Amino acid sequence: MSAKKAILALVVVFLGFWMFTDPNGLADAATAGVGKTAELAQQLFTAVIDFVGALT
Numbered sequence: 001m002s003a004k005k006a007i008l009a010l011v012v013v014f015l016g017f018w019m020f021t022d023p024n025g026l027a028d029a030a031t032a033g034v035g036k037t038a039e040l041a042q043q044l045f046t047a048v049i050d051f052v053g054a055l056t
Contacts, residue, residue: 018026
């Protein structure tokens with residue numbers, strides 16, 4: 001078994017364990033992660049727009 005498969009299996013087992021022991025905590029963490037990802041994407045696009053605008 002390769003290292004990538006082993007790490008993937010550990011992550012799946014960890015998330016499954018977390019889902020059964022604390023589903024509300026997992027849902028809160030997922031919601032926060034999605035919110036932070038959207039915020040970072042917005043910052044990235046704003047920076048790209050500012051950069052392209054500065055080139056002209």
